[in-house]
Amino acid sequence: MKNPDKTFRLNVDKMFKPLNYKNILLLRNYITVSGKIIPKRLNKLSSKRQRNISKAIKNARLMNFLPFVRLIES
Numbered sequence: 001m002k003n004p005d006k007t008f009r010l011n012v013d014k015m016f017k018p019l020n021y022k023n024i025l026l027l028r029n030y031i032t033v034s035g036k037i038i039p040k041r042l043n044k045l046s047s048k049r050q051r052n053i054s055k056a057i058k059n060a061r062l063m064n065f066l067p068f069v070r071l072i073e074s
Contacts, residue, residue, distance in 0.1 A: 019052055021059035027066060031057060035070045 019026070030038050030053050037057055040050040060066040 021056050024065050027057050027060055035067055
């Protein structure tokens, strides 16, 4: 029987063709409310996909598509 913790969440390559810094809708699924990148153990992604998503998020931040930190208004 497969371990449910080891199953990958989704196949990013098949669901979304371009995985780059311009695909903001996809990248927002992998950051928290405060703007931090969600770790691999919570995403349930493979190492390769987590690395690619992290690089894309960092590039999007440098190009000002995503904020580095989101301010939470109270």
